[in-house]
Amino acid sequence: MQQKRNIDPRMILMIDDNPTDVLLIKEAFAFCEGNCEVYVAEDGVYALEFLRRQGEFLSAPRPDIILLDLNMPRKSGLEVLTELKSDHDFKRIPVIVYTSSVTKEDINAAYNHHANSYIKKSVDFDDCIKTAQSIKDFWFTSSVLSEP
Numbered sequence: 001m002q003q004k005r006n007i008d009p010r011m012i013l014m015i016d017d018n019p020t021d022v023l024l025i026k027e028a029f030a031f032c033e034g035n036c037e038v039y040v041a042e043d044g045v046y047a048l049e050f051l052r053r054q055g056e057f058l059s060a061p062r063p064d065i066i067l068l069d070l071n072m073p074r075k076s077g078l079e080v081l082t083e084l085k086s087d088h089d090f091k092r093i094p095v096i097v098y099t100s101s102v103t104k105e106d107i108n109a110a111y112n113h114h115a116n117s118y119i120k121k122s123v124d125f126d127d128c129i130k131t132a133q134s135i136k137d138f139w140f141t142s143s144v145l146s147e148p
Helices: 019-031 044-052 077-085 104-112 125-142
Strands: 010-015 036-041 065-068 095-099 117-120
Touching: 010 019, 010 044, 019 036, 019 125, 036 044, 044 077, 065 077, 065 125, 077 095, 077 104, 104 117
Parallel strands: 010 036, 010 065, 065 095, 095 117
Antiparallel strands: none
């Protein structure tokens, strides 16, 4: 039996200030099979403007999922997560914390603020591909996402 392929691209918003991490995961998603677009907000302030379609982001698409780093300037990942999960318009968008921290405090804080998942970043491209494929398989194939 052939698997039905999604023609419409899936939208991912990556909120991360590290250009190397952004490049790695964008390339990893591009390497994987499937149709998705990765948009980037370099910090929490830009991310909220993107989601609210403010300033330079007036025509920004609504993401299907969000990859969120914790350690960022201007507005931390936990601050962004708190705002998203308390906002009626955004609380149903799955937020995957994608960060280099594996401290118990950060992991617990992320889940206490209603993160949907917590994934440790890798600098190895093969591991990034596995992570991207896992995200795509689970969130875009196995899961049924909420409509806006």
